Amino acid sequence: MQRIWSDGPTHHMKPAFLPFALPEIGDEEVAAVSEALRSGWVTTGPKTKEFEQQFSAFLGGGVDSIAVNSATAGLHLALEALGIGPGDEVITTTLTFTATTEVARYLGADPVLVDIDPVTLNIDVTKLRAAITPRTKAIMAVHYAGLSCPMDQILALAQEYGLKVVEDAAHALPATCGGILVGQLQSDVTVFSFYANKTITTGEGGMVVTRDAALAHRMKVMRLHGMNRDAFDRFTSKTPAWYYEVIAPGFKYNLTDIASAMGIQQLAKLPRFLARRQYLAARYFDKLAALPLVLPADAPQGDVHAWHLYVVRLAAGAKVSRDEVIQGLSDRGIGSSVHYVPLHRHPYWRDRYQLTPDMFPQADAAYQSMVSIPLFTAMSDADQDRVVDALQDILG
Numbered sequence: 460m461q462r463i464w465s466d467g468p469t470h471h472m473k474p475a476f477l478p479f480a481l482p483e484i485g486d487e488e489v490a491a492v493s494e495a496l497r498s499g500w501v502t503t504g505p506k507t508k509e510f511e512q513q514f515s516a517f518l519g520g521g522v523d524s525i526a527v528n529s530a531t532a533g534l535h536l537a538l539e540a541l542g543i544g545p546g547d548e549v550i551t552t553t554l555t556f557t558a559t560t561e562v563a564r565y566l567g568a569d570p571v572l573v574d575i576d577p578v579t580l581n582i583d584v585t586k587l588r589a590a591i592t593p594r595t596k597a598i599m600a601v602h603y604a605g606l607s608c609p610m611d612q613i614l615a616l617a618q619e620y621g622l623k624v625v626e627d628a629a630h631a632l633p634a635t636c637g638g639i640l641v642g643q644l645q646s647d648v649t650v651f652s653f654y655a656n657k658t659i660t661t662g663e664g665g666m667v668v669t670r671d672a673a674l675a676h677r678m679k680v681m682r683l684h685g686m687n688r689d690a691f692d693r694f695t696s697k698t699p700a701w702y703y704e705v706i707a708p709g710f711k712y713n714l715t716d717i718a719s720a721m722g723i724q725q726l727a728k729l730p731r732f733l734a735r736r737q738y739l740a741a742r743y744f745d746k747l748a749a750l751p752l753v754l755p756a757d758a759p760q761g762d763v764h765a766w767h768l769y770v771v772r773l774a775a776g777a778k779v780s781r782d783e784v785i786q787g788l789s790d791r792g793i794g795s796s797v798h799y800v801p802l803h804r805h806p807y808w809r810d811r812y813q814l815t816p817d818m819f820p821q822a823d824a825a826y827q828s829m830v831s832i833p834l835f836t837a838m839s840d841a842d843q844d845r846v847v848d849a850l851q852d853i854l855g
């Protein structure tokens with residue numbers, strides 16, 4: 460893909476701004492969405508059912524997939540179905556997006572933040588164990604950047620203490636842990652995101668996956684107003700279409716058929732998307748090796764890293780600051796980002812739980828030195844070379 464723009468009447472050509480992320484949406488998605496629009500069924504219906512079935516099949520079957528209008532909604536449904544409520548504690552990492560923890564607050568529960576492992580940037584399991592109290596009900600494992608947490612250790616810990624496990628797999632489609640796809644592990648619920656910059660997108664959307672039939676039932680009911688029948692069932696089953704019963708004050712979290720039609724096409728492209736992300740990540744590893752950077756941890760031998768993000772950190776002794784790197788990239792027409800301003804630095808979480816940076820030395824140090832550089836399927840090798848050259852220029 461060639462993206463250039465003319466810089467005024469001199470016809471001096473300058474490369475277009477290279478964003479940090481961009482979805483790859485082709486004619487297939489456009490055709491599928493058009494078909495959904497013309498079908499007369501735009502809300503949750505046959506396309507959503509098909510998307511859910513195909514998602515379960517992609518994961519290898521034996522699980523229930525429940526489409527929702529965001530991963531945030533899915534995380535909320537998961538904690539609600541697990542019975543998390545006021546006074547309960549849910550342990551997770553400080554190096555995540557606020558959606559991971561805000562859902563605990565929706566239910567009156569308290570997230571308990573834990574520092575990270577400085578190599579993987581995932582939750583530190585030793586510190587996770589130390590954070591368990593009599594109020595702890597669940598662990599939320601966030602697979603940072605698309606690298607799975609050590610789920611064997613986390614699941615063993617959960618079993619030892621009788622805790623529930625929810626995986627925030629917003630970055631982790633598809634990733635594996637011990638050779639098993641995230642979504643097929645022994646946790647209670649796994650939640651994927653189809654937000655615009657994730658590994659597949661429906662604009663906004665998410666998928667909740669569980670092998671527990673009772674949890675699946677509760678989440679399906681709560682996804683749509685606490686009604687015991689969804690619209691598709693009402694219009695396809697033999698009981699009168701107008702009749703339903705409300706059994707709980709549920710939410711409005713269903714995914715539309717318009718979005719699902721897009722999701723089906725994106726899912727079909729996922730193997731190619733993954734291959735492209737793996738190729739680009741390997742190329743970054745190769746071309747950035749000599750720079751004063753700490754490159755991201757790869758998945759253990761035999762496992763798959765989803766490469767949602769490629770996060771580099773400045774090595775100790777680098778001559779420029781993180782902010783100067785971001786500015787330098789921007790000056791050269793390259794977008795970048797930071798994942799994340801850790802939760803302990805956000806006013807709401809900081810003030811509510813009296814959190815200070817010294818409580819999270821690894822996450823805080825990582826935050827000060829990290830930059831997420833462009834990684835998306837539609838970027839060309841030449842786009843990537845621009846990023847490499849710019850970093851060489853800035854850091855060299």
Ligand SMILES: *Cc1c(COP(=O)(O)O)cnc(C)c1O
Pocket residue numbers: 528529530531532555556558559601627629630651652653654663664665
């Ligand atoms: C994107 C993201 C979410 C939220 O996903 P939405 O689909 O936008 O609600 C949650 N957790 C993490 C780690 C994310 O990156």
